[in-house]
Structure formats: C-alpha cells, structure tokens
Amino acid sequence: MSEATDGPMRNRAEQSAQGRRRDRDRPPLPEPLPHPVVDNHCHLDIADGAWLETADAIARAGDVGVRRIVQIGCDLPGAAWAVRAAEEHAELVAGVALHPNEAPPLAAAGRLEEALGEIERLAQAHDKVRAVGETGLDFFRTGPEGRDAQVTSFVRHLELAKRLDKTLVIHDRDAHEAVLDVIDAEGAPDRWVMHCFSGNPRFARACLDRGAYLSFAGTVTFKNAQPLRDALVVTPLDRVLVETDAPFLTPTPYRGRPNASYLVPITVRAMAETRGEDLTTLCEAIDTNTETAFGGPW
Secondary structure (H helix, E strand, C coil), X not given: CCHXXXXXXXXXXXXXXXXXXXXXXXXXXXXXXXXXXXXXXXXXXXXXXXXXXXXXXXXXHHHCCEEEEEEEECCHHHHHHHHHXXXXXXXXXXXXXXXXXXXXXXXXXXXXXXXXXXXXXXXXXXXXXXXXXXXXXXXXXXXXXXXXXXXXXXXXHHHHHHHHCCEEEEEEECCHHHHHHHHHHHCCCCCEEECCCCCCHHXXXXXXXXXXEEEECHHHHCCCCHHHXXXXXXXXXXXXXXXXXXXXXXCCCCXXXXXXXXXXXXXXXXXXXXXXXXXXXXXXXXXXXXHHHCCCCC
C-alpha cells in the first residue's frame, strides 16, 4: 500500500487543516458511469468538516453513479461515527474495527481488551454495520515489537466477523504472507475483502484461492503500479471491487489532492481499460459483487 495506510493514524486536526487548504483544489466531477457502483471503503469522517461535508460527499458521488458507500471506522471514535452515519444516511453501511496500527499502543496501555469489547458492541449496534474492518497487519508502520499485538487484534476481529456473520475487511501493508498465515490458521470467514489490494498476481491468486474479494483503489492508476494492474487482470470478474480509501489515494491525474467517492469513475475506467473489459459490464459486476461481499443490498 501507499500513503493511504497512514490515514487513520494521523492527527485529525492536522487532517482538517490540510483539507481546508486543499479545498480550492477540489477535483472536478468526472463523467458519470453507465451503471451504478459502490465505493466499498471510505473514511468520510476524516473529510467531514474539513474539505467536503458528508452530505455533499454522498450527493456528489451519486451524481456520477457512485450511489452507495461503505464507511469504515478505524479507531473507537471513528467506529462510533461510522455507525451514526450509517443510521443517518440511507446510502451508507458501516465497518467497525481497530486499525492494525492502533493495536500496539492500546496493548501497551493495557486497553486492548477494553477497546475490542467496544468494537464488538458497535458491531452489534445496528443491522447497517455490515463489516468488521479494517483490521489486519501493517509491518510498515509497526516494527517487530508491536507485531504480536497486531496479530492478537487481527485474530480477535476475524473471530468476531465469523461469530456475527459480518464481512471481514483486511488491511495489509508489507505483510502479505503473515496475513495469509493468520487466515490459514484461523480459517477465513464466509465473506472477506482485501482492502486496497497491493500485491502481485501470485498473491492475488493466493487470496482468491482462499475466497477473498479483491478491492482496487486509485493506486491502480499510478505509473509504478504495473504489478498491481497485472493482479487486476488475473482477478475473476465476480471477485473485483472498487474503493477510494478517501480522502487518501486519489487517482491519477489528481494524485496529491484529497480523494472522495465521486472520483471512483476515474479508477473504474482505468480498471476497465487495464482488463480490456466493457465499462458497463465491469460496473454491473462491481455493483453485484459489493452487495454479495457485504451481505446483501441496502
């Protein structure tokens, strides 16, 4: 993964200030898609009140054919916000979890069990909480001293997803084989998504063989992402998802500006071109796949 994975761990006040500075550089709306799709991974709470209010973000996305969004919470405040937002907006469902980089400091403070208990409570709070995630492993931001805590947290989230029949959303940064080790040891849930897939075709096949959906973000448009595009090509049509990870990972040609769900059409068009696929066919598949991956329509 790229800069997106730092997002949940950055200071929210700093994010808001940066968002206000960037507001004047907001990318224009792209051409609408020929069929609706879902942004299956977004952090509306980070942009809200900064450069794009939630209601405006949802409306702009709808204008270009992105009519539904999965709002992901990555810490306790973010998870609570995701549940409230899903209750308030028909277009949203929620995912709740502790980001992998949250686990080591919570464990060091003796608060990991308490925090995991709160995530479980939030996961049960509303039927619009469809996912447990993003959880997983991040060996880029966390060194060896924090990895045991990450694995413990990952396993607990995985068990929770199984027990509550929720979709598991996995964050994986520089930890491909370790993620698969946990999946193999614990057993995959019925529905699981590799958020912002960042591997090559070999890793894609390994995840697909274990039942994963692969979610592609704006990174697929980056010049240095050929292995990722190769992975997209080998992914079956019925396992492909799209996301923003907004406000991070803005697709080319707007990389460096804040991302939002209304920019999904840029990524989807790049995906269709890479796969040599009809755009409408890909959009229809993404729409259907996302419903299946997240437990049905909303």
